Amino acid sequence: MPSIDLSRYEKKKVVKPSKNTDGEGGLLALLNRDISFGSKELNDKKKEHLYLELSSLLEAGINLKSSFELITADQENQKDKQLYQTMQDAVIGGTTFSQALQQTGKFSLYEVYSLQIGEETGKLIEVLQDLAKFYENKIKQRRKITSALTYPCVVLTSSLGAVFFMLKFVVPMFGDVFKRFGGQLPWLTEKIIGVSQAMENNFWRFVLFTILTISFILFTRKTEKFRKIFSGLVLRTPLIGNLVQKIYLARFCNSMRLLINAKLPLLRAIALIRQMIRYYPIESSLQKVEDDIMKGKSLHESMQQFKVYPSKMIQLVKVGEETNQLDYFFGKISEQYISEVEYKTTTLSSVMEPLIIIFLGFIVGAILIAMYLPLFQMSNSFQ
Known part of the structure; x- marks a missing residue:
């Protein structure tokens, strides 16, 4: 994390032109960059730096105005510098x-709203530290999942590319040779050549279908019906469904911990999380939970009617309500789910690698055998 040089306070900083607007160079910066497609919000990494640096400066006794001046002066990215300058002026x-x-x-x-509560209660530094920790954990979780799944995805993509190349270019060449010699081809060879011809005849149809499918998803992905159907399919997917569910449950619990710890009313906390969770099963359930709490139901009683919340989690929430320690128990649940996600991601990656290699090796081997079987038959017939 870039540190702030206090010696530069109230000194005019000369901004040097740089190819890397984030102030970090090389491949490592590219791999670690927080990418958000079409998002208007500041990315998570920059938020973490802002909250961490601001909380450190305020804790050191520097007032908010001077802290902002230091943070603004430290920015090398002109857009970020302008953004922080706007906040500083305000x-x-x-x-x-x-x-x-x-x-x-x-x-x-x-x-x-978290920061507003922190200002009103005099706990701004604590809220800033909590927000910094929240985004730090979110970034770590995303990077661990990405690093664990990158290699299997690269292997799968390259192997499918090799299979496509063989079916598109290699198999047709062998097929032309076999037609010249005539005769009955082995069953496996006929099937492979048939797949290759079908792919050749329907290639552009497949490309058009893919483009239309992607376009349809892009245009409808934000509609409630699509989100409901898609999230339901993901949840039913073996291994993946449970992993995705726990990722969002961990974020939900961590958000609840932060907002409750900031002394935000429970209904307001649920309403805010419903707007930012972006996961349909939890988002849709929170509207019903909010209505039930307004009618006098407890949080755990309302949550237990939804399958997305595991029974163990509901029991811990119940204990948290009874002991008035909801923030503590939500924090513990979040830590548990984060640990489970990390373990399952690593395990899934370890299992996927050999399975992908074996499966695609079998396909490539079947293609090669199918192409060489007629050659063996022809060599035997010449003897």
Whole structure:
């Protein structure tokens, strides 16, 4: 994490042109970059740095105005520098920090209301530290999942490319040779040549179908019906469904811990998380949970009617309500799910690698055998 040089305070900083606007170079920066397609919000990595640096400066006794000046002066990316300068000007003009963040449109309501509660209760530093920890854990989790699944995906893609190349170019050449000699081809060879011819005849149809499918998904992915159907299919997928469920449950619990710890009312916390969770099974359930709580039901009683929440989690939430320690128990649940996700991701990666290699090796081997069987038959007939 880039540190702030206090000696540069109130000194004019000369910004040197740089090819890397994030101030970090090389392949490592590219692999670690937080990518968000079409998102208007500041990315998670920059949020983590902002909250961590700001909490450290405030804890050191530097006021909010001076802290912002230091953070703004440290930015090398001109867009980030302009964003922080806008927030700094708003704070100097008398706007609260939470309102300054909200006016930029680069931060979620989840962050804005958490910081607002921190300002009102005098616990701004604690809320900033919690937000920094939240985004740190989110980034770590995403990177571990990405690193665990990258190699199997690369192997699968390259192997499928090799199979496509063989069916598209190699098999047709052998097929032309076999037609010249005539005779009955082995069953396996006929089937492989048939697959190759079908792919050749329907290649552009397949490309068009793929483009239309992707376009349909892009245009309908935000509709409630599509999200409901897609999330249901993902949940029913072996291994993957349970993994995705626990990833979002960990985020849900960590968000609840943070908001409850910031003394935000339970209904307000649920409403905010419903807007930012972006996972249909949890998002849709929280509307019903919110309504049930307003009618007098407890949180765990309302949650237990939804299959997305495991029974063990509901029991821990029940204990948290009875002991008035919901933030503590949500934190423990989140830590448990994060550990399970890391373990399952590593295990899934270890299992996928040999299975992919064996499966695609079998396909490539079948193609090769199918192409050489007629050659063996012809060599035997010449003897």
